[in-house]
Amino acid sequence: MISFLNDYSEGAHPRILAMLAQANWEQNEGYGQDAHSQRAKEYLKQAVGRENVDIHFLAGGTQTNLVVISSFLRPHHCVISAETGHINVHETGAIEATGHKVVVAPGEQGKLTPEAIQTVIDYHTDEHMVLPKMVYISNSTELGTVYTKAELTAIHEVCKKNGLLLFLDGARLASALTCKANDLTLSDKARLVDVIYLGGTKNGALLGEALVICKEELKEDFRYLIKQRGALMAKGFVIGIQFEALFQDDLYFRLGKHANDMAEKIAAILKDYGYSFYVPPCTNQLFPILPGETVDKLAQEFKFYIQKKIDDRHYAIRLVTSWATTQESVDRLRQFFAGACS
Amino acid sequence: MISFLNDYSEGAHPRILAMLAQANWEQNEGYGQDAHSQRAKEYLKQAVGRENVDIHFLAGGTQTNLVVISSFLRPHHCVISAETGHINVHETGAIEATGHKVVVAPGEQGKLTPEAIQTVIDYHTDEHMVLPKMVYISNSTELGTVYTKAELTAIHEVCKKNGLLLFLDGARLASALTCKANDLTLSDKARLVDVIYLGGTKNGALLGEALVICKEELKEDFRYLIKQRGALMAKGFVIGIQFEALFQDDLYFRLGKHANDMAEKIAAILKDYGYSFYVPPCTNQLFPILPGETVDKLAQEFKFYIQKKIDDRHYAIRLVTSWATTQESVDRLRQFFAGACS
Amino acid sequence: MISFLNDYSEGAHPRILAMLAQANWEQNEGYGQDAHSQRAKEYLKQAVGRENVDIHFLAGGTQTNLVVISSFLRPHHCVISAETGHINVHETGAIEATGHKVVVAPGEQGKLTPEAIQTVIDYHTDEHMVLPKMVYISNSTELGTVYTKAELTAIHEVCKKNGLLLFLDGARLASALTCKANDLTLSDKARLVDVIYLGGTKNGALLGEALVICKEELKEDFRYLIKQRGALMAKGFVIGIQFEALFQDDLYFRLGKHANDMAEKIAAILKDYGYSFYVPPCTNQLFPILPGETVDKLAQEFKFYIQKKIDDRHYAIRLVTSWATTQESVDRLRQFFAGACS
Amino acid sequence: MISFLNDYSEGAHPRILAMLAQANWEQNEGYGQDAHSQRAKEYLKQAVGRENVDIHFLAGGTQTNLVVISSFLRPHHCVISAETGHINVHETGAIEATGHKVVVAPGEQGKLTPEAIQTVIDYHTDEHMVLPKMVYISNSTELGTVYTKAELTAIHEVCKKNGLLLFLDGARLASALTCKANDLTLSDKARLVDVIYLGGTKNGALLGEALVICKEELKEDFRYLIKQRGALMAKGFVIGIQFEALFQDDLYFRLGKHANDMAEKIAAILKDYGYSFYVPPCTNQLFPILPGETVDKLAQEFKFYIQKKIDDRHYAIRLVTSWATTQESVDRLRQFFAGACS
DSSP states (O other): OEEOSOSOSSOOOHHHHHHHHHTTTSOOOSTTOSHHHHHHHHHHHHHHTOSSOEEEEESOHHHHHHHHHHHHOOTTEEEEEETTOHHHHSSTTHHHHTTOOEEEEOOBTTBOOHHHHHHHHHHOOSTTSOEEEEEEEESSOTTSOOOOHHHHHHHHHHHHHHTOEEEEEETTHHHHHTSTTOOOOHHHHHHHOSEEEEESGGGTOSSOEEEEEOSGGGOTTHHHHHHHTTOOOTTTHHHHHHHHHHHSSSHHHHHHHHHHHHHHHHHHHHHHTTOOBSSOOOSSEEOBEEEHHHHHHHTTTEEOEEEEEEETTEEEEEEEOOTTOOHHHHHHHHHHHHHHTO | OEEOSOSOSSOOOHHHHHHHHHTTTSOOOSTTOSHHHHHHHHHHHHHHTOSSOEEEEESOHHHHHHHHHHHHOOTTEEEEEETTOHHHHSSTTHHHHTTOOEEEEOOBTTBOOHHHHHHHHHHOOSTTSOEEEEEEEESSOTTSOOOOHHHHHHHHHHHHHHTOEEEEEETTHHHHHTSTTOOOOHHHHHHHOSEEEEESGGGTOSSOEEEEEOSGGGOTTHHHHHHHTTOOOTTTHHHHHHHHHHHSSSHHHHHHHHHHHHHHHHHHHHHHTTOOBSSOOOSSEEOBEEEHHHHHHHHHHEEOEEEEEEETTEEEEEEEOOTTOOHHHHHHHHHHHHHHTO | OEEOSOSOSSOOOHHHHHHHHHTTTSOOOSTTOSHHHHHHHHHHHHHHTOSSOEEEEESOHHHHHHHHHHHHOOTTEEEEEETTOHHHHSSTTHHHHTTOOEEEEOOBTTBOOHHHHHHHHHHOOSTTSOEEEEEEEESSOTTSOOOOHHHHHHHHHHHHHHTOEEEEEETTHHHHHTSTTOOOOHHHHHHHOSEEEEESGGGTOSSOEEEEEOSGGGOTTHHHHHHHTTOOOTTTHHHHHHHHHHHSSSHHHHHHHHHHHHHHHHHHHHHHTTOOBSSOOOSSEEOBEEEHHHHHHHHHHEEOEEEEEEETTEEEEEEEOOTTOOHHHHHHHHHHHHHHTO | OEEOSOSOSSOOOHHHHHHHHHTTTSOOOSTTOSHHHHHHHHHHHHHHTOSSOEEEEESOHHHHHHHHHHHHOOTTEEEEEETTOHHHHSSTTHHHHTTOOEEEEOOBTTBOOHHHHHHHHHHOOSTTSOEEEEEEEESSOTTSOOOOHHHHHHHHHHHHHHTOEEEEEETTHHHHHTSTTOOOOHHHHHHHOSEEEEESGGGTOSSOEEEEEOSGGGOTTHHHHHHHTTOOOTTTHHHHHHHHHHHSSSHHHHHHHHHHHHHHHHHHHHHHTTOOBSSOOOSSEEOBEEEHHHHHHHTTTEEOEEEEEEETTEEEEEEEOOTTOOHHHHHHHHHHHHHHTO
């Protein structure tokens, strides 16, 4: 069975494994204060086009989200998220477990709008309600869409005007940055947000996320806060080496583009056979709408999630490609639809 | 410079790297529900001699401690720890951050006693004080000592009598189980404690701890609680494979024994040159007492921590060996003392 | 200016003040273990028709809600509330501050339905999402409506079937129990819910809520949990005396009925003048819909909140009566509308 | 039986009851925004000799402590307390429940020293440990002792030098300020600390503590934080009126002095009969050391706590006087000792 379940099914890009093996017998400093992590941070600073940022490596996305949000908010502050935001639905209340309400605003295909953010802010008028202090967005979103430069700038403006922090969850940032709809550079993002993370787990690393703190006031004592949440790894160099591998040249971006290319091919096949999409194809997550019987047949050869029941006879499914998706897997999908639709 | 700073300076045992490479292109289930994790759990059940335990893989020690303690206590419950316990001093208040007080009892060379535990219990008499509900011990301890079977049994008894849970932090369990002073088997431990973890990070894995829940009532919904603390890794198989590698035969124990053997050789050298110890040598952590000038010279060739100032002229230092410590490093230390003491 | 802002503007029923004065020089046990609190609990047990309940006195509503919810849930559990539920909107994230997500279900005029509850339960399918474990309802609701016996029974059933606790916030229970639409007795409620509180603050006490724990498993150690949240009052007898005063006969219910009677008179006036209501009048909170200019004029003589803008020319306002509302205040309102509508 | 258990056994000073009765039918603004609370704040500003402070009324001591500490610390910050500090032992982990470690420093007769504080600060060297950010002291202390101006100034200096906040728990401040050993004025205190509360519950109020925030940076959004912890009372005027009564003239201080005077008389009696003290008498808490048989006899006529077993034959007991202690009660105690020692 070929899996299109997600982008974290395979191990790591071979270069990462090779560099881990090569460094294996070195004696590295603990807790991320090693030379590899240091070099990786230098590469990342070049990539984001800024020297005056703080960079920390963490193990996973939910962990990064909860460390970031709980570190920068006072107890009465809430974070605003789209209804579909990962922190709202799929983190088992991780943010609330640190004491903060996630206030939901309606999203458009997974994306927050400045209007929706302003509406939430306006609704929270006094001390009987939480005080909005941070906006959480993901890019690409949980529905595979991306923010344009104009959209991100508008959100930046509404945050700035109201004194809110802007946090970008980049678990799938590589895919976002390399998709055709994208008009944002990494340095644009580092300029428009206060804190951002670049996902490694979903883009070819065994594990690891690179958190970039752009806003000066947020930098203080951050290692304490990582440690307190159990997120400061003794062998921090294991993540440092991986980001060194990903950013010493443009590997990180090539892997993201590969996932997008494979998704584009699949989208083309589906369009050829006349299928529509729950959300327009954009990055490495596709949401085609298929008849129930086709879904059933597909499930005999491929793994994927059902996203949503559309009507009595149709379902939107989710197909995810990754840095590791092969042409062969795409061809097998083509063959399936050739058979199913003949 | 040769480092005796800790047991997490090097990467991973070569077999682990080989197995990660071998599995690299497989498409594994996410979140630890893959075949490797499953096999690793089977091996671990054999190792602990029980089928009716639940096993979960986590990324690190502080993370495991905070997930365990916060999951099994109600809000008004506290956990009892030795003063030297890792959760008391070196986790940046991670346990308190989940809402629970760590109540300290005096330890003897890092070990809790039943008497000290009972004293804490007796002191907490009413609802104006927290209610002791769990005892936290580490084995080997933060001072390198180990519990004997009699000692652990006595602690088990005092816990049972008072309705307290017993949690054993086994970050350095491999070293504890394979040291000469040890008279406990892994299955003894699984019988005497309610929950225990077997450390991988400090015994040859890139990262990972294997948590074993022995008590039936504690098993419910544990994956929710892992997820909520950001500790459920998308690529859980990365840890699963490593524990598969460590437990498919006796590699885990051989690595622990290697660390102990190297420590024993170093202890012998130090004794030969007449040095005494802050705590008697037992496992892979040594605490020799050296004159200040010797410490200074040693620091020019070797990395290590100063544990404690003993008097105006002497310091206890900490030397830690690991699964990766080489005979050459031991020999270099021997040469140093031969020179320093000639 | 006459205030219809709320039901906590005045002090306390004279009998309460008299009993406080009478007991003033007694030396009472601290922390609620005095004879007055004991007697008040006996009266309350008679009122709820059960002996096997535990009763505790707390200072206020938000405090009671957060103590209850945080005491009975494990960290990964959430509580289900109507969108309009007090814990969702008007407690500054008090529940989330104790670590728990409030999951919202659509309400009907402030009331939850079994269908909405079941939908939330069904949506939460795995460990990546919080686990619903408690349902929070208020009666009367934040919109002044009440649950019928059939409705509460149906909610009880859906909770029981799914293993959820049912918590009834009775900040305005006296008004609910004595309104014409009510067909529930206090003992019905104590049978159908797991935990309930009877509000004193909004029904003639200086402060105080009486929490009744009906479910055996929830009783353990509850005083610890009150204390930990800063809610165990040194002079607990101050609340005990007040509930003694309210429940030694039917004063509690008479005060609730008085508020309802005053509201009914006001509703009749408003209906006479042809106004409709945002929510049908039922208890002591009225939500008439008035033209903007009438609202402006009314605001020159009376205090009240604007609940919602209905359309460009109309607003729903909130008028609240209380145990202390006078006939004179009602008459003044009548005069106002006589003038405004002539 | 006459009780010397505590200073919260009786109701309230008659003037307080009278003023509550007088204001009973007023319609006051909710949540502490009424005219009485406003006036009480003006009186308090005069009493502390500063206009630029923020004042809030809360219901009790543990509540005030947890709101203050959790509001002003970031997650990785700890608070330093004497071993005997109320927050360390007698609040059921209330501070830890908000996420913060209480780090203990040895006290001298209940008082912290600058040296002990500095030692704790020096010990916390890196991000693996919590970061000290606040010092908590009580005055009078849990052992009835008071800080001198020199002592408080020295603590102020060590806090300032190290960037720590200084919080003074004044549950028994009236007694501290009016005892003979005191050389501090209320305005001295407001100058030397960052935040302080003046206890009402233990000095003649039914309930209530007046929190004074002296440091500008701590004032922001504080009402949100009160509300979130369930501490913003709907009928806030009930506490406002009481502090109006206590501070419209010097009643607050007279009540404190009365308690001290009664204690002084009792101390004189005990000294007359040759008893020594566990801690030298100073304020309204006395800790005489009595033989076991005397303790037993005393317990037949009086209520009190046993503080500590001194040796096989002697116990230190605690006798507490209050604003309500009568000369008759003192005389009865004198008669007892006359009889017991004849």
